[in-house]
Amino acid sequence: MKKKAVYPGTFDPVTYGHIDLIKRALKIFDTVVIAVARNAEKKPLFSVEERLALLRQATKGMRGVEIESFDNLAVDYVREKGSVVMVRGLRMLSDFEYEFQMALTNRKLAQDIETIFMMPSESYSYISSKLIKEAFAFGADVRDFVPPFVAKALTRKLR
Numbered sequence: 001m002k003k004k005a006v007y008p009g010t011f012d013p014v015t016y017g018h019i020d021l022i023k024r025a026l027k028i029f030d031t032v033v034i035a036v037a038r039n040a041e042k043k044p045l046f047s048v049e050e051r052l053a054l055l056r057q058a059t060k061g062m063r064g065v066e067i068e069s070f071d072n073l074a075v076d077y078v079r080e081k082g083s084v085v086m087v088r089g090l091r092m093l094s095d096f097e098y099e100f101q102m103a104l105t106n107r108k109l110a111q112d113i114e115t116i117f118m119m120p121s122e123s124y125s126y127i128s129s130k131l132i133k134e135a136f137a138f139g140a141d142v143r144d145f146v147p148p149f150v151a152k153a154l155t156r157k158l159r
Contacts, residue, residue, distance in 0.1 A: 003028070005085040005116070008035040008074045011051050012044040013150045014058045015132060017124035021089045022059060024118055031064045033081050038071040045133055045157055057149050075110035090117045091125045133158075 005025055011018060011034070025032045036051050046054070048069045059065045070077040078086050086106065088099055103115040119125065127145050136142045136154045143151050 002030045003085075004031040004033065004081065004083040005029040005087045006033045006035050006074070006078045006081055006083050007087040008037060008070070008077065009089075010037050010039060010042055010044055010129065011055055012042070012046050012129050013051065013132070013146060013153065014054050015124070015127050015129055015146050015150075017089065017091065017120045017127040017145075019058050019147075020120040020124050021087070021118055022062065022065065024120075025087050026062065026064050029064070029085070029087075031066060032087070033066045033068060033083070034059070035074070035077055035081075036067070036069040037074075038069055046153070050153065054150055054153060058147055073109065075106050075113045078113050079110070084113055086113055086115045088115055088117055090119050091128065 005028070007022065007025060009018070022032055022034065034055055036048055036055065038048050044051070052067055052069060055067045059067065074086060078084070088103070090096060090099055099117065106113060106115060132142050132145050133154070137158050142154065146154070
């Protein structure tokens, strides 16, 4: 039986931390569906289509990766994809409270879906898309945090 997991998120933009988590998940699962949330409430910098394109470029050559968008509950999307596993990243302790609350809510909504928490490498544990966008907007060099094509995309959007 093939093992499939869904990794939902905003990915606005994709970072080396995201890529690290995808690679780690691929060591456990045959297929990892990267599910880009169409959540307009978060007011993403990049459109869904741009985020999908950046993720496709970031995962080029990785076997077992599927990249799609979704606009319903994550647990419903996981079911639609024929999976029972949702992967979530935990960077720092500050992520834990939010992620724990989300996992318990998802468990109440869908007892058949399990949330698996994964940690990125220590070198990526402090990276967040939000901080990268803020730092970049103030002129910081973000090439240590995102692939070069993401840095170029940020330049086109913010400068």
